[in-house]
Amino acid sequence: MKVYGHPMSICTRKVLTTLLEKGHEAQFVLVDLGKGEQKHPAHLARHPFGVVPAFEDDDGFVLYESRAIIRYLDRKLPGASLTPSQPHAYGLMEQFIGVEQSYFSPAAFKVIWERVFKPHMGGGAADEARVQEGRAGVDKVFGILEPMLAKQPYLAGDSFSLADVSWMPELEFLVAAGEQGLFDKHPSVAAWWKRIGGRPSWKKVAHG
Ligand SMILES: N[C@@H](CCC(=O)N[C@@H](CS)C(=O)NCC(=O)O)C(=O)O
Known part of the structure; x- marks a missing residue:
């Protein structure tokens, strides 16, 4: 492959x-x-x-x-499935892959672009209005996740799934962009990120 x-x-x-x-x-x-x-x-x-x-x-x-x-x-591939077979959990996994694509990613990317990628590429000063817009969008999404993640450890329920995988890269870059405050405001989201961001797979992808 x-x-x-x-x-x-x-x-x-x-x-x-x-x-x-x-x-x-x-x-x-x-x-x-x-x-x-x-x-x-x-x-x-x-x-x-x-x-x-x-x-x-x-x-x-x-x-x-x-x-x-x-x-x-x-x-x-063989190995532990990252797609729940139970219908409700499966539905939630798909829902949160969609939420990431439609609502989280467009907002998070505004912040990540302005704070991480743009300076890296010598693109000049951050557009602060765009950062604020992105930050407000992420805050809204985190506020929606918060009560759910207070009751279950992963997006689809009890087990780690492709939904969690799909959020990991932007979560990591948001912290790198200096947005830890957005996590601190939503403690169950912060705990979820700590849980999934500590997985060996993610540590290897993000930190080698
Ligand atoms: N929807 C696509 C998005 C792919 C995408 O935008 N990739 C970015 C990097 S994350 C890229 O290649 N950017 C370079 C460019 O736009 O020229 C996917 O999920 O694979």
């Missing part, structure tokens, strides 16, 4: 975490975003939208979109 991506990419990190959770090794092929390699013809042949990650299975099957890839890996 091959993963084409970048180690700092939020979406690539979801795929790498899933592979580690499943105990499976894949070849990592760097697509250097700093050099614009995601727009080169060789990568566009794998991912027509010119972003990362892309994935290639041993039989040559190619897939893109991080959330599709993690569902595929969980279904295909």
Whole structure:
């Protein structure tokens, strides 16, 4: 198996975490975003939208979109399932993958871009209005998660699932962006992040 991506990419990190959770090794092929390699013809042949990650299975099957890839890996690979079989838990997992994509990620990315990626790329001063907008969006999402995570340890219920995996990269970058205060305001969200962020898979993806 091959993963084409970048180690700092939020979406690539979801795929790498899933592979580690499943105990499976894949070849990592760097697509250097700093050099614009995601727009080169060789990568566009794998991912027509010119972003990362892309994935290639041993039989040559190619897939893109991080959330599709993690569902595929969980279904295909042996090891503990990251998809609950109980219908309510399954529904919650899908709901929170959707919440991450539709509400959390757009808000969190505003903060992460302005505070982490933009300075890293020499993009100049942060747009503080955009940071505030993103912060308000994250605060709203955390406020919705808070009462639920006060009653259950993971997004889908009692067990860790692909839903938790899909939130991990942005949670880590929010802390790196100096937003620990947003977690402190929502103690059950903070406890959940501590629980999932302490998993060996995530520690390896984020810190090597
Ligand atoms: N919906 C896609 C998003 C992919 C995406 O936006 N990837 C970013 C890195 S996390 C990227 O390649 N950015 C480079 C660019 O936009 O040119 C997924 O989940 O895989």
